[in-house]
Amino acid sequence: MRLPLLVLTGLAMASPALAAPDYLPLLTKTAEGPILGGYKEFQADAAGLEQSVTAFCAAPDAAGLDRVKAGFVTTLAGWQKVQWISYGPVEAFHRGQRMQFWPDKKNAGDRQMLALIKDRKADALEAHRIPFASVAVQGLPALEMLLFADSQADKLLSSSDETAFRCKLLAGIANNLNRVGGELVTEWEKPGGYVDIMKTIGGGPNPYADNRQAASQLFNALHGELTAIAEVKLSYAMGANADEARPGRAESWRAKQSAANIRHNLESLRHVFATGLAPVVTARGKPEQMDRLLKATDDALASLAQLKAPLETEMTTADGWKRLATLKTKVKAVAQILETDIANTLELQVGFNALDGD
Known part of the structure; x- marks a missing residue:
């Protein structure tokens, strides 16, 4: 059958709109910027923390x-900025869980850390052994317990064999954070590493079949972090109301950094939205969707800034609980735009994430 020229012309004009999204800018800009840059920042923070621990253990004093x-707070912040990255080298060797085993619903970290201190097995502190210890005593929550738990920090300033052991434990964990941070940088930055992988999908040996598969993984990691903020970082600790709130379930409750964690999460996600998503969504002719996504993220950050006290305190008062409920609603609004408008424009969809199995 021969089609009229007018119909053929119309089909030709429509064909660009039917072309598949170009995911390459999303993959490369995110890999080179927020991901690699974020891991470098975390590794530098962890290196600074290790230096502070070494100096402190050589001459312990309050200052x-x-x-x-x-240094712990800075390193924790650095990790929160890359926490959304749930794929790639951070999956290998359980690196993510080794950096932050949370939520720890069975309180394994505290139990294992106290047992470790009680037994004082020096060989457990050797640098080559710590990576093979329980993930619950390798990372940031373990350090937080030693530094911020009631009466624990004071024991670092007394003169006893236990104090010396605690200092060695601090040093071992700080070294582990620094080492894993360096591994993550190397695995993304080295020739043939994940930055190169994102640039050469479809051009040889590669874990991804095509750019769309890699973009889908990245997209779901972003959405998964938003879900984790709303359902785990907030709902899990908030309960149904202020009377049922459980501050001890908050992510970094001992250091009172749970709200700051969420701020770093949202700011990091916004960076990815603006750096990686925006070029692709705009190229698809939907810049207004990016405007809505960025505004919704800014609204969530503004809601977070309205908290009157640490998150752990806010959830225990009626007014504070309401402020957190508003924050949760704002975070869910960001996720909603991502999973509907942006997903449709990029021809991606929200799939299974780790939270689905909890």
Whole structure:
């Protein structure tokens, strides 16, 4: 059958709109910017923390302990900025869980850490052994317990064999954070590493069949982080109301950094939205969708800024609980735009994530 020229012309004009999205800018810009840059920042933070611990353990005093605590907060913030990355090298060797085993619903970290201190087995602190210890005593929550739990930090300033052991434990964990941070940087940055993989999908040996598969994984990691903020970082600790709130379930409740964690999460996601998603969505002729996504993210950050006290305190008062409920609604609004408008434009969909199995 021969089609009229007018119909053929119309089909030709429509064909660009039917072309598949070009995912390459999303993959490369995100890999080179937020991911690699974020891991480099975390590794530098962890290296600084290790130096502070080394100096403190050589001459323990209150000022040195304060510097270690500050280094912990900085390193925790660095990790929160890359926490959304749930794929690639961070999956290998359980690196993600080794950096932050949370939520720890069975309190394994505290139990295992106290048992470790009680037994004082020096060989457990050897650098080559810590990576093979329980993930619950390798990372940031373990350090937080040693530095911020009631009466625990004071034991780092007394003169006893236990104090020396605790300092060795601090040093071993800090070294582990630094080492794993370096591994993550290397695995993304090295020739043939994940930055190169994102640039050469379809051009040889590669874990991805095509750019769409890689983009789908990245997209679901972003959506998964938003879900985790709403359902785990907030709902899990908030309960049904202020009377049922469980502050001890908050992510970094001992250091009172749970709200700051969420701020770093949202700011990091916004960076990815603006750096990686925006070029692709705009190229698809939908810049207004990016405007809505960025505005919704800014609204969530503004809601977070309205908290009057640490998140752990806010959830225990009626007004504070309402402010957190509003924050949760704002975070869900970001996720909703991502899973509907942006997903449709990019021809992607929300799939299974780790939270689905909980």
